Structures are given as structure tokens and as C-alpha cells.
Amino acid sequence: MSNSLMNRILLAVALAVAYVGVPLVFGGNAYVLGLIVAALTIAGVAVAWALLGNLGGMVSFGHAAFFGVGSYTSAVLAMKLGVPVFAAMLLGGLGAAVSSIAMLPALRLRGPYFALAILAYAHIFQILATEMTPITGGAGGLLSIPRFPTVLGFDFGDKTGGYLIVLTIVVLAALAYDAIRRSTWGLALKAMHDTEVATRVVGVPSTHLKAAMLVLSAFITGVVGAFNAHFISFLDPDYAFSSGWTVLPIAAAIFGGYRTVWGPVVGALAIYLVDQLLFKPILPHGHQMILGVLLCAMILFSPGGLMPALSRRPVKENRHAHA
Amino acid sequence: MTNALDILTLRAGYGAINVLWDVSLSVETGKTTVIVGPNGAGKTTLLRAIMGLVPATSGDVRVDGQSRKAVKTWDRVADGLVMIPEGRMIFPDMTVEDNLMMGAFPPGCRRDWKRNKAMVMDMFPRLAERRGQIAGTLSGGEAQMLAIGRGLMEQPRVCLIDEPSLGLAPVVVDEIFRILARLRAEGLTILLVEQNTSRALKIADHVYLMQSGKVVLSERGDRVDLDRLHALYFAHETAA
Numbered sequence: 001m002s003n004s005l006m007n008r009i010l011l012a013v014a015l016a017v018a019y020v021g022v023p024l025v026f027g028g029n030a031y032v033l034g035l036i037v038a039a040l041t042i043a044g045v046a047v048a049w050a051l052l053g054n055l056g057g058m059v060s061f062g063h064a065a066f067f068g069v070g071s072y073t074s075a076v077l078a079m080k081l082g083v084p085v086f087a088a089m090l091l092g093g094l095g096a097a098v099s100s101i102a103m104l105p106a107l108r109l110r111g112p113y114f115a116l117a118i119l120a121y122a123h124i125f126q127i128l129a130t131e132m133t134p135i136t137g138g139a140g141g142l143l144s145i146p147r148f149p150t151v152l153g154f155d156f157g158d159k160t161g162g163y164l165i166v167l168t169i170v171v172l173a174a175l176a177y178d179a180i181r182r183s184t185w186g187l188a189l190k191a192m193h194d195t196e197v198a199t200r201v202v203g204v205p206s207t208h209l210k211a212a213m214l215v216l217s218a219f220i221t222g223v224v225g226a227f228n229a230h231f232i233s234f235l236d237p238d239y240a241f242s243s244g245w246t247v248l249p250i251a252a253a254i255f256g257g258y259r260t261v262w263g264p265v266v267g268a269l270a271i272y273l274v275d276q277l278l279f280k281p282i283l284p285h286g287h288q289m290i291l292g293v294l295l296c297a298m299i300l301f302s303p304g305g306l307m308p309a310l311s312r313r314p315v316k317e318n319r320h321a322h323a
Numbered sequence: 324m325t326n327a328l329d330i331l332t333l334r335a336g337y338g339a340i341n342v343l344w345d346v347s348l349s350v351e352t353g354k355t356t357v358i359v360g361p362n363g364a365g366k367t368t369l370l371r372a373i374m375g376l377v378p379a380t381s382g383d384v385r386v387d388g389q390s391r392k393a394v395k396t397w398d399r400v401a402d403g404l405v406m407i408p409e410g411r412m413i414f415p416d417m418t419v420e421d422n423l424m425m426g427a428f429p430p431g432c433r434r435d436w437k438r439n440k441a442m443v444m445d446m447f448p449r450l451a452e453r454r455g456q457i458a459g460t461l462s463g464g465e466a467q468m469l470a471i472g473r474g475l476m477e478q479p480r481v482c483l484i485d486e487p488s489l490g491l492a493p494v495v496v497d498e499i500f501r502i503l504a505r506l507r508a509e510g511l512t513i514l515l516v517e518q519n520t521s522r523a524l525k526i527a528d529h530v531y532l533m534q535s536g537k538v539v540l541s542e543r544g545d546r547v548d549l550d551r552l553h554a555l556y557f558a559h560e561t562a563a
Contacts, residue, residue, distance in 0.1 A: 187417070191417065191425055195412060199425070200397055203397045203401050203429035203477060
């Protein structure tokens with residue numbers, strides 16, 4: 001009880017710092033704020049990926065597809081049909097969710113087979129975006145995608161506005177994830193990992209639940225992709241469907257602890273910001289190597305990730321006790 | 324009066340390997356029907372086919388006279404067709420209480436889950452003692468009790484029970500069969516698969532013997548001659 005109360009206080013403090021502290025401190029520093037927005041974009045996809053991986057029990061290598069479909073759907077709707085940007089962003093998520101329905105047959109597959117199927121699937125969508133030139137602009141991409149508007153005198157189109165939007169998306173996604181995990185559905189999903197047959201026997205529509213997690217994960221990823229499209233105002237197929245949108249969130253989720261709700265967020269902020277602010281100035285070329293070594297060390301010393309490591313022992317000095 | 328469960332010339336198996344060869348049998352409402360038979364006779368496969376866990380290639384499964392062949396497993400459960408799987412098919416990483424809560428997953432069962440839980444705890448005081456314990460650390464007998472309790476949480480109309488005495492100490496087997504006798508006395512419709520023939524016959528209203536995927540004997544419980552049954556049971560060739 002007191003533990004959960006402490007977690008709530010911690011969450012409240014973190015949210016206060018995120019919503020008030022960060023804009024006040026970094027509002028004038030466009031470079032750092034831009035990095036934080038990029039880190040949160042990865043965090044959003046990482047939360048969606050972890051939701052599918054942890055609750056649905058499915059490892060996906062294809063989240064770039066949902067990211068790309070979300071960004072293109074939203075950008076095209078806003079540019080060609082004049083849909084308001086915020087509405088287009090949600091429709092982008094919907095587009096990604098619809099695209100994930102084509103993936104449902106792959107739910108019969110398990111483990112590496114599912115991962116490979118979804119990887120191939122992601123590639124199909126990249127080709128579609130490249131070839132459907134009249135709608136997507138083809139390989140040349142889309143330029144001058146509408147930015148977020150000014151609402152009630154506050155400009156959501158600038159760096160601070162974008163920061164608040166992506167922060168809200170990430171927080172809502174994590175809270176939704178947490179709510180599902182605590183529900184009877186979450187219990188059923190957890191049970192599915194042990195024995196799927198047993199869950200069916202107690203009347204759990206396991207296939208439907210897994211499908212629901214895939215669709216929800218695709219929706220969140222699509223919204224994040226759509227946000228990114230309007231934030232940077234540019235898209236091309238190689239960028240929107242880049243494997244980086246799959247690999248970085250996976251690395252972030254695993255680094256932070258993909259079985260925890262906030263692990264993927266902490267992981268994304270940690271690896272992206274540390275990489276860009278600390279390692280890049282030291283080693284302008286090949287700074288990702290340090291990150292790779294760090295990730296390997298994390299998996300060796302704390303397979304559960306950063307979050308479990310922090311909550312298990314706040315003092316870091318005895319970390320060798322585990323090895 | 325229609326039977327609670329009718330199996331009509333059911334064929335089922337795993338991919339290219341067919342296990343059940345035109346199995347037909349009936350389970351009367353409110354009665355305990357027992358299926359005995361050696362290993363590999365297809366008893367467990369039959370229960371799985373009734374639940375829809377193994378697809379039927381031909382024949383039909385009818386509950387209260389209505390075909391359930393095209394219905395998904397979870398919808399069959401919501402309908403009151405409940406299977407208590409053999410051995411330790413409980414959720415090992417969850418507490419005893421969460422396991423019971425999972426039993427009440429079908430929407431129709433959630434309303435009464437507290438009352439049903441109290442009923443299960445009353446029936447199995449040992450589960451009440453261990454309500455917070457992780458199910459994977461239970462003894463074999465306790466795990467079997469939990470599996471039965473979880474099944475009862477699903478408010479069964481027809482209860483399929485797969486080898487509840489498997490691998491248990493005699494004193495625990497006694498306890499399990501006491502519970503089964505109690506459920507029978509309360510009027511629950513039961514289809515019991517059991518290798519412990521002498522025990523099972525004591526609570527059987529009707530007995531079927533299965534061998535090599537076929538029903539080779541069907542007889543009222545009080546007319547079964549154990550010696551004759553065992554002679555058939557251990558025969559390698561059957562006259563089916």
C-alpha cells in the first residue's frame with residue numbers, strides 16, 4: 001500500500017517536472033528540446049512495442065510499418081483533404097490500426113516466425129508508400145506537411161508545443177498500458193504466456209485478446225508516427241519506414257525494462273539523450289558503439305532492464321553481486 | 324429429456340494423425356458418466372475435441388441438443404461446457420486466488436465470483452489456507468484441487484474432468500473422489516475420464532470403455548462387471 005502510494009507520488013513529481021520544469025529550463029534551448037522530443041518519439045513507440053511484447057507475448061520487428069502508415073495517413077489527410085492536424089493525427093493512429101488488421105493471420109505464428117512475418121509486412125508498406133506516387137509523392141516524399149496549429153493563443157507548432165504533445169501521447173499510452181495490465185484482461189493475458197490452452201479452457205478468447213493488443217499497439221505507434229510527421233513537416237518512405245523506428249524502440253524498451261510500464265520511457269530517454277549529449281561530442285563517428293556495449297552490459301547484469309535494477313537496489317555499488 | 328451432451332460419430336486428431344474413429348456417446352443430465360481405457364485410447368483427445376481445442380474432422384458435438392461444432396472454445400465455456408484439465412494445467416505464476424479469478428473470466432460468471440469463490444474455499448479448505456500462495460509451489464494434490472475449484476468458478480452445466488487422480492498419493496485420491504461424489508450428489512452433470520477404474524466405477528451412472536480411438540463398451544454403472552471390464556481393458560485386440 002505504502003509502496004504504491006510512493007509510486008504515485010513519484011509519478012506525480014515526474015509529471016510535474018516533465019510538464020513544467022522541462023519547458024521552463026530548456027524552452028530556450030531548441031537543440032536540447034529537439035533531442036528530448038526525438039527521445040519521447042522513440043519512447044512512444046517503445047511503450048507500444050512493450051505493450052505488445054509483454055501483454056501480448058509477441059516480439060515484433062515490424063513497428064516501423066505502423067509508424068510509417070500513421071505518419072503518411074495523417075500527412076496525406078492534412079495536406080490533400082485539409083483535415084485539421086490534431087484530428088489527422090488520431091486518424092493516422094486509426095490508419096495504422098487498420099493496417100495491423102492485415103497482420104492478424106500472423107497471430108497464429110509464434111516466436112521468431114511471428115517476428116519474421118511482421119518484418120516482411122513492414123517492408124510491403126514501405127514499397128507501397130514508394131510506388132503510390134500520386135498520393136504519397138513517391139520516393140521524393142512529402143514536403144511542407146502542415147504543422148500543429150495555435151490553440152487558444154498557444155503555439156503547438158514550435159518545439160515546446162511539440163514537446164507537450166508528444167509527452168502527452170507517451171503519458172496517455174503508458175497509463176492505458178498500466179490500466180490494461182491491472183484489469184481482468186491483463187490477468188488473462190499474463191495467464192496466456194504460461195499456457196494458452198489452459199486460458200482457452202477457462203473461457204478466455206485468447207486470439208481476440210492478442211489481436212486487440214496488436215491493434216492497440218499499432219494505433220499508439222501510428223499516432224506517434226503522425227505526430228512526428230507534423231512535427232518535422234517532412235516525410236519520405238525511407239525515413240518513415242526506416243528500420244530505426246523498430247530497432248531503437250526495442251533497444252530502449254529492453255534497456256529500460258520492457259516488462260515494466262515506465263521502463264520503455266526511461267530507457268528511451270536514457271539511451272537517446274546519453275548517446276546524443278554525452279557520447280556524440282566525445283566520439284562524433286561511431287558513438288553508437290558505446291551504446292551497444294552499454295546495452296550488452298545491461299542485458300548481462302540486469303536482464304530485466306534499468307527499472308527493475310533501480311527498484312531492486314537503489315545503490316549501484318553492489319551490482320557485481322548479481323553476476 | 325435431451326442429454327446434456329451428445330457426441331455423434333466424432334472424428335478428430337492432430338494433423339495427419341487421426342485419433343478418434345467415429346466416437347459416439349451420451350452424457351445424461353445430472354448424471355456422472357465415466358470413460359475408462361488404457362493410455363493412448365484417445366480419452367483426453369475426446370475431451371479436447373468436445374471443447375474445440377482439437378478440431379473435429381467429422382461428426383458433431385451437441386450440448387442440450389444443439390450443435391457446438393462450429394463454436395469457439397471460449398464460447399463453449401461461456402455456455403457452461405467446462406473442462407478441468409489433467410494434472411497441473413493451472414497458471415503456475417499466479418496466486419491461488421488469481422487462478423480462481425481466472426476461472427470466473429466468462430462475463431456471465433464474474434457477477435457471482437465472490438459467492439462462487441466462497442463455495443470453492445468451503446469445499447477445499449486447503450485452498451483457503453493457501454489463497455495468496457503462488458500456484459506453481461502447490462503440491463500435486465493441491466494443484467488438482469485448484470484445477471477443480473477453478474472449473475467450478477466457471478459455473479459448469481457440464482463438467483469434463485480429465486484424470487483427476489493422476490500421479491497423486493492414495494490419501495489425496497480419496498479426497499478428490501470424495502469431492503467428485505459430492506458434486507455428483509449435488510446434481511452436477513459430469514463426464515469423468517479416469518484410469519483408476521475401481522474408484523471411478525463407484526461414482527459412475529454410466530461407463531464407457533475406449534480403446535484405440537473407439538468406444539468398445541457402453542454399460543450402466545451398476546451393471547459393470549469389473550473383471551470383465553479389466554479383461555477387455557487389457558486385451559490387445561478388440562472385437563469392435
